Amino acid sequence: MARILVVSNRVAPLSEGQAPTGGLAVGVLGALKEVGGIWMGWNGEIARESGTPLAQQDSGAISLITWPLSQYDYDTFYRGFANSVLWPVFHFRTDLLHYRDEDYEGYKRVNRIFAERLQRMARPGDLIWVHDYHFLPLAQYCRELGMQHKFGLFLHIPFPSDQVFRTIPHHADLARAMAAFDLIGLQTSDDLQAMRDYYERHLGAACSHDTLVLNGKATRLGVYPIGVCPEDIQALSREHRNSRESIKLKSGLQHRRLIISVDRLDYSKGLVERFRGFERLLDTRPRFRGQVSFVQIAPPSRADVHGYRSLRRLLEQTAGRINGRWTELSWTPIRYMNRSFDRATLMSFFRASQVGLVTSLRDGMNLVAKEYVAAQPEDDPGVLVLSEFTGAARELSEGALLINPYDTAGMARALRSALDMQSAERRRRHEIMMDVLRKNSLTAWRERFIEDLGGI
Ligand code: GDG
Numbered sequence: 001m002a003r004i005l006v007v008s009n010r011v012a013p014l015s016e017g018q019a020p021t022g023g024l025a026v027g028v029l030g031a032l033k034e035v036g037g038i039w040m041g042w043n044g045e046i047a048r049e050s051g052t053p054l055a056q057q058d059s060g061a062i063s064l065i066t067w068p069l070s071q072y073d074y075d076t077f078y079r080g081f082a083n084s085v086l087w088p089v090f091h092f093r094t095d096l097l098h099y100r101d102e103d104y105e106g107y108k109r110v111n112r113i114f115a116e117r118l119q120r121m122a123r124p125g126d127l128i129w130v131h132d133y134h135f136l137p138l139a140q141y142c143r144e145l146g147m148q149h150k151f152g153l154f155l156h157i158p159f160p161s162d163q164v165f166r167t168i169p170h171h172a173d174l175a176r177a178m179a180a181f182d183l184i185g186l187q188t189s190d191d192l193q194a195m196r197d198y199y200e201r202h203l204g205a206a207c208s209h210d211t212l213v214l215n216g217k218a219t220r221l222g223v224y225p226i227g228v229c230p231e232d233i234q235a236l237s238r239e240h241r242n243s244r245e246s247i248k249l250k251s252g253l254q255h256r257r258l259i260i261s262v263d264r265l266d267y268s269k270g271l272v273e274r275f276r277g278f279e280r281l282l283d284t285r286p287r288f289r290g291q292v293s294f295v296q297i298a299p300p301s302r303a304d305v306h307g308y309r310s311l312r313r314l315l316e317q318t319a320g321r322i323n324g325r326w327t328e329l330s331w332t333p334i335r336y337m338n339r340s341f342d343r344a345t346l347m348s349f350f351r352a353s354q355v356g357l358v359t360s361l362r363d364g365m366n367l368v369a370k371e372y373v374a375a376q377p378e379d380d381p382g383v384l385v386l387s388e389f390t391g392a393a394r395e396l397s398e399g400a401l402l403i404n405p406y407d408t409a410g411m412a413r414a415l416r417s418a419l420d421m422q423s424a425e426r427r428r429r430h431e432i433m434m435d436v437l438r439k440n441s442l443t444a445w446r447e448r449f450i451e452d453l454g455g456i
Contacts, residue, residue: 002454004037005122007114007138008131009078011041011066014059022264022301023367024131024156027226031446036061040117042078046071051113065121069110076106077134083305085168086133090157091268091362094167096307104170108137115141122149127453130181132156137177152183152453154224157364158391159191162198175203179214182456185224185449187364187391192221222452225395226365226445230374230437237347237375245341246348249295256331257419259294260353262346262368263360264301265338267311270359270387270405271298275318275334277359277403277411282326282333284409285416290331292419294357295349299340312338350375354382355418358390359405365391369400373433381430383418385411395440399433 012025020026032039043055043066050073057064069078080103088096115138122128130138130153139151165171175198178184186192196212199205205214212219240246249258259278263269278294298315302308319336326333341349350356356372369384369392376382386393386400393402401414 003123003126004032004035004450005118005126005128006032006037006039006131007118007128007135008039008041009082009134010044011039011064014057014062014064023226023365026367027156027442027445028131030229030442032062033060034443034446035450038063038065038121040065040114040121042069043067045069046074050110051117054117065117067117073106073110073113076100076103077110079302079305080104081107082134083302086136087157087268088307089164089168090133090160092158092160092164093267093307094164096267097167098306099169111135111137112141114138115145115147118142119145119147122147124149127450128152129154129449129453136174137180139182140177140180143180150183150453150456151181152185152449153178153181154185154449155191155364156187156226158188158362159186159195159198161194162201165194165198166202172203175199176214179205179212179217179219181219183220183222183449183453185222185452187223187225188394189223190394191364191391192223195221220452220456222449224445224449225391225440226367227441227443228367228370228374228437229442230370230434233347233371233374236344237351238377240344240348241351243345243348245345246352249349250352253293254330256290257292257355258353259292259355259357259415259419260297260349260372261295261357261359262297262349263358265298265308265312265315266301267307268360268362270361271296271311271315272318273361273405273408274357274359274411275315275322276408277357277405277415278334279322279325280408280412281415282322284412288416288419289326289333290328293332294334295353296334296336297341297346297349298336298338300338347371347375350382351377355415356382356384357415358384358386358392359403359411360387360390361405363387363390363392367392369396370437373399373430374437376430378427378430378434380423381426383421383426383429384433385414385418395436396433399429399431399436 012020045068047068050070084098205212358369384400
């Protein structure tokens with residue numbers, strides 16, 4: 001069987017107690033645990049030079065090969081072009097686009113360093129699976145070095161409409177370089193459609209429903225919705241339902257009902273809109289005051305990137321204002337925590353909550369939504385309230401209560417329906433969603449992508 005060589009920006013630590021809090025790392029780690037492989041990327045550290053020293057850590061069938069970045073490369077590649085141009089634009093936030101030529105140069109330079117590393121590591125026949133927006137030109141640079149491997153790219157985030165994509169300076173260069181991949185995987189058919197539209201309209205590519213041909217080179221496009229391992233999550237949440245943290249949470253609630261949200265602290269997740277939706281519920285439905293608590297877990301993320309610090313301030317103000325308005329001596333409406341918990345604890349928190357609330361303004365998939373469903377007890381499941389702008393909404397529309405996060409009153413109504421929903425209806429919806437999770441599992445995601453890449 002061919003070896004799988006995975007490349008992503010950050011490589012997740014393998015040690016227990018250092019759980020990754022990003023969807024890419026959670027997904028890739030889960031997938032590699034099943035089949036093994038080599039995972040290459042940045043170790044999260046800053047050094048004098050990018051790319052050295054190289055470290056290797058082996059754990060079972062997984063080898064991690066990591067290296068540091070220089071401060072300049074971190075600033076230009078990571079904070080700059082990747083997270084101040086590509087991330088905001090791919091999430092339709094052109095107002096947050098900050099472009100500088102030196103950042104784009106840094107982005108290309110780091111991609112070249114990764115290409116050189118890959119060239120040294122790869123053996124003939126390896127399948128190279130590249131992840132996300134940090135490495136759009138990587139396959140092109142590898143080809144320039146003479147590599148003839150099969151290269152696949154999976155984009156974890158949405159692909160924007162062509163008008164939005166064109167706000168990226170040098171978008172056509174980037175897109176031409178991306179076409180050096182043999183397979184590009186997207187989360188939803190909307191993303192695939194948007195990508196195809198751009199290539200057809202602006203680069204004159206010949207596109208059929210799953211292939212684009214640019215300058216004689218064909219690239220396969222496919223939809224691979226990332227999933228979770230529902231059985232593992234079910235077991236984890238059951239085993240830890242009486243863990244110390246879970247009991248602390250429940251005793252703090254004093255039998256009140258619980259709405260839970262978990263996200264990296266990111267402007268794409270609609271956190272402010274969510275706080276306002278919960279406030280509207282308290283405003284318009286007095287019977288919930290003192291009866292429902294909202295727990296928001298939001299580990300900080302990219303704190304040194306433009307837009308994140310001001311978001312954090314706004315959230316603190318909003319939570320403070322709402323709590324100032326409604327808190328009673330024995331009840332705090334919003335518990336807002338900028339910290340992470342280990343995965344088992346998180347799953348036990350999901351299990352203990354009556355409502356899982358996901359309000360992203362744009363989200364490639366949103367694994368939290370799927371984890372929330374998988375963590376529920378089958379005989380008394382909670383309800384998922386889910387933004388229609390997540391990839392997950394495409395799969396879970398029959399079981400979740402879908403909302404538009406910009407519609408505060410609509411969100412409050414959905415929360416009310418979720419809190420009032422009878423057990424039979426909750427069970428019915430949960431079963432529908434579990435069927436989807438089992439079918440579109442993390443294993444299926446990995447198998448389908450690797451099989452398609454191998455078959456090219
Ligand atoms: C990107 C795309 C796509 C969060 N807090 C803690 C914690 N987490 C874990 C969650 C979940 C993951 O991090 C977050 O994944 P999401 O999918 O919700 O969001 P992104 O990080 O934005 O992921 C997204 C994903 O890639 C995969 O393709 O779905 O659309 O944006 O697994 O549980 N884990 C722990 N403690 C925390 O406090 N242990």
